[in-house]
Amino acid sequence: xxxxxxxxxxxxxxxxxxxTLRPAILDVPGKTVEHALHSLGFETVRNVRIGKHITxxxxxxxxxxxxxxxxxxxxxxxxxxxxxxxxxATIEPITP
Amino acid sequence: MNVGIVIFPGSNCDRDAYYATRLVAGxxxxxxxxxxxxxxxxxxxxxxxxxxxxxxYLRSGAIARFxxxxxxxxxxxxxxxxxxxxxxxxxxxxxxGLLPGALLRNAHQRFVCRNVTVRVENNATPFTSAYGQGQVxxxxxxxxxxxxxxxxxxxxxxxxxxxxxxxxxxxxxxxxAESNPNGSLANIAGIINERGNVLGMMPHPERACxxxxxxxxxxxxxxxxxxxxAHVSV
Numbered sequence: 001x002x003x004x005x006x007x008x009x010x011x012x013x014x015x016x017x018x019x020t021l022r023p024a025i026l027d028v029p030g031k032t033v034e035h036a037l038h039s040l041g042f043e044t045v046r047n048v049r050i051g052k053h054i055t056x057x058x059x060x061x062x063x064x065x066x067x068x069x070x071x072x073x074x075x076x077x078x079x080x081x082x083x084x085x086x087x088x089a090t091i092e093p094i095t096p
Numbered sequence: 097m098n099v100g101i102v103i104f105p106g107s108n109c110d111r112d113a114y115y116a117t118r119l120v121a122g123x124x125x126x127x128x129x130x131x132x133x134x135x136x137x138x139x140x141x142x143x144x145x146x147x148x149x150x151x152x153y154l155r156s157g158a159i160a161r162f163x164x165x166x167x168x169x170x171x172x173x174x175x176x177x178x179x180x181x182x183x184x185x186x187x188x189x190x191x192x193g194l195l196p197g198a199l200l201r202n203a204h205q206r207f208v209c210r211n212v213t214v215r216v217e218n219n220a221t222p223f224t225s226a227y228g229q230g231q232v233x234x235x236x237x238x239x240x241x242x243x244x245x246x247x248x249x250x251x252x253x254x255x256x257x258x259x260x261x262x263x264x265x266x267x268x269x270x271x272x273a274e275s276n277p278n279g280s281l282a283n284i285a286g287i288i289n290e291r292g293n294v295l296g297m298m299p300h301p302e303r304a305c306x307x308x309x310x311x312x313x314x315x316x317x318x319x320x321x322x323x324x325x326a327h328v329s330v
Contacts (some may be wrong), residue, residue, distance in 0.1 A: 078154070
């Protein structure tokens with residue numbers, strides 16, 4: 001018997017999650033790139049921040065369910081809440 | 097006393113920790129494998145050694161925290177067992193939430209591998225009783241991500257509870273900006289949890305255990321453990 005919550009019939013979603021150091025924390029790679037951009041002639045550049053762009057695909061009953069799972073995995077692993085913020089940039093169903 | 101040294105994929109100071117602890121009369125070291133789910137019953141202390149567990153992927157220590165053995169390590173800590181995290185071990189302990197704060201990329205963006213001087217800020221711990229209060233030690237560091245960070249409330253709490261155990265200082269015992277090798281807040285080099293049984297430190301005491309190797313100032317961390325167990329078993 002196949003239950004209604006079986007993953008077999010759940011659609012796949014593609015999610016993009018962005019992880020960045022909290023604004024108050026010195027972003028050393030960002031600062032280094034900023035200096036390099038100044039050397040390149042872009043003297044007005046400031047506040048360069050470098051983060052992580054994570055894409056993944058997952059099965060969920062609907063967008064809300066996918067979103068909820070992305071929040072949990074971000075809080076548990078993808079971001080460290082002591083030093084990082086995260087944002088779920090996109091969640092889209094994957095059309096076969 | 098029995099000391100277990102956990103080997104994660106990418107650990108590279110496990111042998112050094114074994115070598116250093118074996119030098120100390122009274123310690124029997126053994127290796128523990130990251131896939132183990134149970135600890136030996138007679139274990140007194142666990143060392144999480146330095147290295148680059150799981151390639152430092154995502155964040156240093158972030159993946160090691162999910163190793164099968166970490167569940168047992170956590171219950172060991174909850175039961176009052178002693179845990180010493182060195183370098184990557186410190187990073188794993190913060191990622192696992194066994195110690196507060198986090199270790200960020202060094203402020204100057206470079207990997208730093210050299211001897212530093214650290215001051216013993218609290219010698220009333222199981223890991224530091226062999227030292228004098230305020231004693232200055234010469235111990236090597238080797239890390240790219242050792243900049244200790246925590247929010248101001250946490251730093252204030254650590255200071256008030258004397259949980260800052262090691263602090264980077266200059267040769268005259270002053271915690272100056274110049275003596276801070278990585279930009280750590282308040283020159284913090286090592287902290288202990290509130291209960292006093294879990295210590296994390298970026299310097300490598302196991303690499304400073306024989307004068308032939310430049311310094312034996314790190315040995316006190318391990319002899320302290322023996323003193324502690326001799327004392328509690330009386």
